[in-house]
Amino acid sequence: MTNTDTSMDDARALDGPFYIGGTKFLSRLIVGTGKYESNQIMVDAIRASGAEMVTVAVRRVDLDRSKDEAILHHLDPHEFFLLANTAGCYTADDAVRYARLARAAGFNEFVKLEVIGDERTLLPDVQATLEAAKTLADEGFKVMAYTNDDLITALRLEDVGCVAVMPLASPIGSGLGVVNPYFIREIKSRLKVPVIVDAGVGTASDACVTMEQGVDGVLMNTALASADDPVRMSHAMKHAVVAGRLAYLAGRMPSSEIAVPSSPIEGMLD
Amino acid sequence: MTPETSIDIQLNGKRQSFGAGHTVTTLLEALELHPGMVVVELNREILDRENYDAIKVVQDDMIELVHFVGGG
Numbered sequence: 001m002t003n004t005d006t007s008m009d010d011a012r013a014l015d016g017p018f019y020i021g022g023t024k025f026l027s028r029l030i031v032g033t034g035k036y037e038s039n040q041i042m043v044d045a046i047r048a049s050g051a052e053m054v055t056v057a058v059r060r061v062d063l064d065r066s067k068d069e070a071i072l073h074h075l076d077p078h079e080f081f082l083l084a085n086t087a088g089c090y091t092a093d094d095a096v097r098y099a100r101l102a103r104a105a106g107f108n109e110f111v112k113l114e115v116i117g118d119e120r121t122l123l124p125d126v127q128a129t130l131e132a133a134k135t136l137a138d139e140g141f142k143v144m145a146y147t148n149d150d151l152i153t154a155l156r157l158e159d160v161g162c163v164a165v166m167p168l169a170s171p172i173g174s175g176l177g178v179v180n181p182y183f184i185r186e187i188k189s190r191l192k193v194p195v196i197v198d199a200g201v202g203t204a205s206d207a208c209v210t211m212e213q214g215v216d217g218v219l220m221n222t223a224l225a226s227a228d229d230p231v232r233m234s235h236a237m238k239h240a241v242v243a244g245r246l247a248y249l250a251g252r253m254p255s256s257e258i259a260v261p262s263s264p265i266e267g268m269l270d
Numbered sequence: 271m272t273p274e275t276s277i278d279i280q281l282n283g284k285r286q287s288f289g290a291g292h293t294v295t296t297l298l299e300a301l302e303l304h305p306g307m308v309v310v311e312l313n314r315e316i317l318d319r320e321n322y323d324a325i326k327v328v329q330d331d332m333i334e335l336v337h338f339v340g341g342g
Contacts, residue, residue: 032340032341032342033340033341033342034339034340034341034342035340035342036340042340055341055342056338056339056340056341057338057339057340057341057342058309058336058337058338058339059336059337059339059341060282060283060334060335060336061282061303061308061335061336061337063281063282063284063301063335069337069339069340070307070337070338070339071337071338071339071340072307072337072338082338084338085341085342087341087342097314100316101309101311101316101336102309102338104309104316105309105337105338106306106319172342173342199342219342220342221341221342222342
């Protein structure tokens, strides 16, 4: 038997790079850096995921030094593309303030804009998100906006200058997977900028199904950090994202509710 | 009036005393923070790192020192 195992490099050759705000990426998996048990597991998991772009949050320095929180002590900004988020912000003004602080750190102009509207569901406040997106895009930020799976909001976010629109699969940290694949597909088909599904993926099959909708990428954090074995799950996600992407590009067979034999019906013995 | 020997500032949400005469650079040194690892917001304005030497820290300044932490 011939070994036809396709390496990750071969898989990437069948897909090709994609661009967000003019920057080229090979991996369609973007990962967060929160909630890991240790910084070492976080770094190992991120390496295993193959992600190039990683999200970070902006917070006060802990002046009591009770924890070694500074992510830059653990993640080399030359190895990973840092995408600062505005997580935890509930108003457009706060999100703009956090984005400006993040940009002042001096790595890039990108920001993952997140303006939350509700504590229980962590669903986005789309009106405040649009307002902040416009302000930031006008200031030259490359805004990647977290939003719900609403087409109209996605179109508006593109209109105000976002470089990527990031509808949720399901609520942040829920692990419920893609609850509305139809809307995700519709958003993807209507936008020119990349569509990254952000939040809600729970396991590898969710990531695969997400990518099968034809979106440009997927962003996740909890699915990796809260797995029993984050490094192993990161490997799984890397493969799932590639699998889903290639399946989308390959074009699936039509589904049928009745069986269709795979072997010839002619030539059977009497 | 004698020159003040110490100042009170609001640092990351807490009232704290420092010797008078600090610049942003010397304040970061006193806190053992590398200027490249933090962003400084002074009275709601983000400071350019090039200006840290020139900017004096004065009584009642509100300073926020932020950095990147893990997040999704």
